[in-house]
Amino acid sequence: MDEVIRVRDLWWRYELGQDWALKGIDLTVRRGEFLVIVGPSGAGKSTLCLTLCGMIPHFSRGYYKGEVMIIGRETRKMKLSEITRKVGIVFQDPDTQFVTMSVEDEIAFPLENHGVPRQEMIERVKRTMEITRIIELKDKYPHELSGGQKQRVAIASILALEPEIIILDEPTSDLDPVGKSEVFSMLAELKRAGRTIILVEHNTEEAAKYADRVVMLRDGKIIMEGPPRKVFEEVESIKSAGVYPPQVTELAYTLSTRYGVRGELPITLEECLEWLRELNARIVTPNRLERSPTGVKGESIISLKDVSYSYPDGTAALRDVTLEFARGEFTAIIGQNGSGKTTLVKHIVGLLRPTVGEVRIFGKKTSEMSIKEIATKVGYVYQNPDHQLFCQTVYEECAYGLRNLGLSEPEIRRRVSEILGRVGLQGLEKVDTFLLGKGQRQRLAIASTLVMNPEVIIVDEPTTGQDMSQSTSIMELLASLHREGRTVLIVTHNMHLVAEYAERVVVMQAGRVVLDGDVRTVFSQVEKLREALITPPQITQLGQLLSGDSVTPLTVEEMADMIRLGDA
Amino acid sequence: MSQKTFFTYIKSDSPLVRLHPLPKVALLLAINFVALIIEAPIPFVLLIILIALCFKLLRVPVIGLEKFVIVVIIASQAVLISYLLGSSIPGEHVYITYPWGTYVSEMTLLYAVTMIMRYTTMLLGSTLVLVTTSDRDIVYGAAALKLPYTLGLMMSLAFRTATIFAEDFIKVRDAMILRGASFHEGPLLERAKKYTNVFTSMIVIALRRLMDIAYAIQAKGFGSAPKRTYYREYSLKISDVVITALLIASVLSAYFLRYSMGILAFPGWMPTIQ
Numbered sequence: 073m074d075e076v077i078r079v080r081d082l083w084w085r086y087e088l089g090q091d092w093a094l095k096g097i098d099l100t101v102r103r104g105e106f107l108v109i110v111g112p113s114g115a116g117k118s119t120l121c122l123t124l125c126g127m128i129p130h131f132s133r134g135y136y137k138g139e140v141m142i143i144g145r146e147t148r149k150m151k152l153s154e155i156t157r158k159v160g161i162v163f164q165d166p167d168t169q170f171v172t173m174s175v176e177d178e179i180a181f182p183l184e185n186h187g188v189p190r191q192e193m194i195e196r197v198k199r200t201m202e203i204t205r206i207i208e209l210k211d212k213y214p215h216e217l218s219g220g221q222k223q224r225v226a227i228a229s230i231l232a233l234e235p236e237i238i239i240l241d242e243p244t245s246d247l248d249p250v251g252k253s254e255v256f257s258m259l260a261e262l263k264r265a266g267r268t269i270i271l272v273e274h275n276t277e278e279a280a281k282y283a284d285r286v287v288m289l290r291d292g293k294i295i296m297e298g299p300p301r302k303v304f305e306e307v308e309s310i311k312s313a314g315v316y317p318p319q320v321t322e323l324a325y326t327l328s329t330r331y332g333v334r335g336e337l338p339i340t341l342e343e344c345l346e347w348l349r350e351l352n353a354r355i356v357t358p359n360r361l362e363r364s365p366t367g368v369k370g371e372s373i374i375s376l377k378d379v380s381y382s383y384p385d386g387t388a389a390l391r392d393v394t395l396e397f398a399r400g401e402f403t404a405i406i407g408q409n410g411s412g413k414t415t416l417v418k419h420i421v422g423l424l425r426p427t428v429g430e431v432r433i434f435g436k437k438t439s440e441m442s443i444k445e446i447a448t449k450v451g452y453v454y455q456n457p458d459h460q461l462f463c464q465t466v467y468e469e470c471a472y473g474l475r476n477l478g479l480s481e482p483e484i485r486r487r488v489s490e491i492l493g494r495v496g497l498q499g500l501e502k503v504d505t506f507l508l509g510k511g512q513r514q515r516l517a518i519a520s521t522l523v524m525n526p527e528v529i530i531v532d533e534p535t536t537g538q539d540m541s542q543s544t545s546i547m548e549l550l551a552s553l554h555r556e557g558r559t560v561l562i563v564t565h566n567m568h569l570v571a572e573y574a575e576r577v578v579v580m581q582a583g584r585v586v587l588d589g590d591v592r593t594v595f596s597q598v599e600k601l602r603e604a605l606i607t608p609p610q611i612t613q614l615g616q617l618l619s620g621d622s623v624t625p626l627t628v629e630e631m632a633d634m635i636r637l638g639d640a
Numbered sequence: 641m642s643q644k645t646f647f648t649y650i651k652s653d654s655p656l657v658r659l660h661p662l663p664k665v666a667l668l669l670a671i672n673f674v675a676l677i678i679e680a681p682i683p684f685v686l687l688i689i690l691i692a693l694c695f696k697l698l699r700v701p702v703i704g705l706e707k708f709v710i711v712v713i714i715a716s717q718a719v720l721i722s723y724l725l726g727s728s729i730p731g732e733h734v735y736i737t738y739p740w741g742t743y744v745s746e747m748t749l750l751y752a753v754t755m756i757m758r759y760t761t762m763l764l765g766s767t768l769v770l771v772t773t774s775d776r777d778i779v780y781g782a783a784a785l786k787l788p789y790t791l792g793l794m795m796s797l798a799f800r801t802a803t804i805f806a807e808d809f810i811k812v813r814d815a816m817i818l819r820g821a822s823f824h825e826g827p828l829l830e831r832a833k834k835y836t837n838v839f840t841s842m843i844v845i846a847l848r849r850l851m852d853i854a855y856a857i858q859a860k861g862f863g864s865a866p867k868r869t870y871y872r873e874y875s876l877k878i879s880d881v882v883i884t885a886l887l888i889a890s891v892l893s894a895y896f897l898r899y900s901m902g903i904l905a906f907p908g909w910m911p912t913i914q
Binding site: 447 | 642643644646648649774775776793797800804807808811812814815816817818819820821822837838840841844845848849852853854855856857858859860861862863864865866867868869870871872873
């Protein structure tokens, strides 16, 4: 394979940045290669992508040293329009990439820019929509799609161009598990067709299946590079750098350490099954596999009865939903993109009112309550923190709600100080809210809601776009609130977090509740989950495959404790 | 079947929706040009009535447009105050003379009301078109008028950004309400301050969006090919041509009546730049 990208001693500092975002990057990408870039938030992954597609230095101002060669030509000496013919990029946030008002036009837009003849354009748009499963959305307004659908449209608009090199910056961070898997298999198909793929990704389990090579960045430098196995086997190192290894690799690492097994570690589910068989692994089924309750359960405080809701364009988002949430529960609402999860929680906080049916909060109908009244009992953290931060400083942001409650300044200071400590933002009180990084903004959004002390806290996609340590810190915060007796509802696609933290799971599909129960029971409903396009965590799947569906482990530790190797 | 437009969803069989993009863009431009040419109060009253009738006859939905009423009210207040404090329009009676030399006469009041009607006409007329128009209409309409593609794209992005801005506004305002803010209670100054908070956030969101959209447009090869191609094809019907011709004629007539015959001018006074 010949080189399509060569990066030599690349340094980049944003005009207003205090430190170099990239520090002496050396990287070569071969034609047809599937390269995955991993690393914690702020490592320089997105900046590296911008240099590879020529946006840096053509479109961003800053200080540049070194060189980036694309198919033998230095990007600084090429026009940006020349580079876009060879390199397509899908950015992190699909919302910010849409130029037109319909899915079909969005996919056609880059083709029009490149002067593709109309008949060919029609064929390519259709083919791309079929590959990305968005043909039924072709007349929709991209901004009103669910997060996953938006991302598929964003990818489709680049795929239609059929560029030689495709760069994707965390394209699956907001997709459901099946959506993630489909994007990866779509990328694998593109690779088979000879395209070069460069993917920034937090999901190492999918990366392990498809990547030819993994590059790990930290603090603007490449700290590890090689085939996926070589990188992911270094379980402790990559965890310390803030990256989740595949669960099966972590399990194999734990067992290898425990039983003194030597040799290569598996990095995919199939490899792990084979590895365990070779080691004569047996499953020791515990008599009872239960998660000890961590919260205090009480009476029903939220109820939805026969709730249906349709959006102005006629899309039925909720259909006959009947649910009860008890005080002290930790519930995860999961489901395919567009299944109605966010619509459901918006009904609970009063931002949407049911077309049919009723919602009650602490026994009172929401139709008879103002949003402000509901907000004193139910806190809601948006998916995008930018919509929730409107004050100048971190302190003012947290104090805002408390002032509206009429609390005294000393009490406000006390509460703000306490909450900032809990979310790890202490010392940043005077910092401008809009200068915070995404992870910090998300934590501030949570803090500004939590500080009002609501009995129920609802967090929509708490860990989207966050690295391992950030996700863990947010989930630990929610878990600690739950232990204190608060009712917690999260809307998420991250099945690892659901398995690790939630007690109850509500699965939604096409606006209906299709499964509802404790997390282990729900994850054991293999067929129903498949119908709802939900994939349980990798470790759960492994346990089910090994035991013939008789056990449903939720965490790596649980699974490791169930396995005996050899004659042990 | 509903179709997304800049401001709302509209049934695809609505007469304005079915028009070719050319007369739609021509209508948008004509309403605004005519409103800028006219300066007499009575024609504005007639124009506003005509536009209101169009909303009714063309089955243009008004649900969801209430939020624009507040824009009209705020703009009207601003126009009124600016003329009351900063103009010198001669009249038979002078009610107030300010130390800085400007004064208020009965003609000041009439002129201020006329200007309010001008902006209301432009806003209502533009709303009538944009409620039934998508970005595609603007881009293809501009192309049919032989305007540069970049101009059509910029116009469509500006209209779309305005509606996204309105959606962001609602999200941020809801977030504030969820944290106990009330936009309907308290002294006027306090309420105005709350809106300041919303707009601070909005400006930051808008700046981020603008930067991101600029990246996206560049990444999608904007300006890559010497000759741009178009995905859709629209065929002009005779009715589209007739409507466009009538609109052009109405602008030319207004110009002629105003500047050659003085019929549409403000009675008895010609504004001058000082």
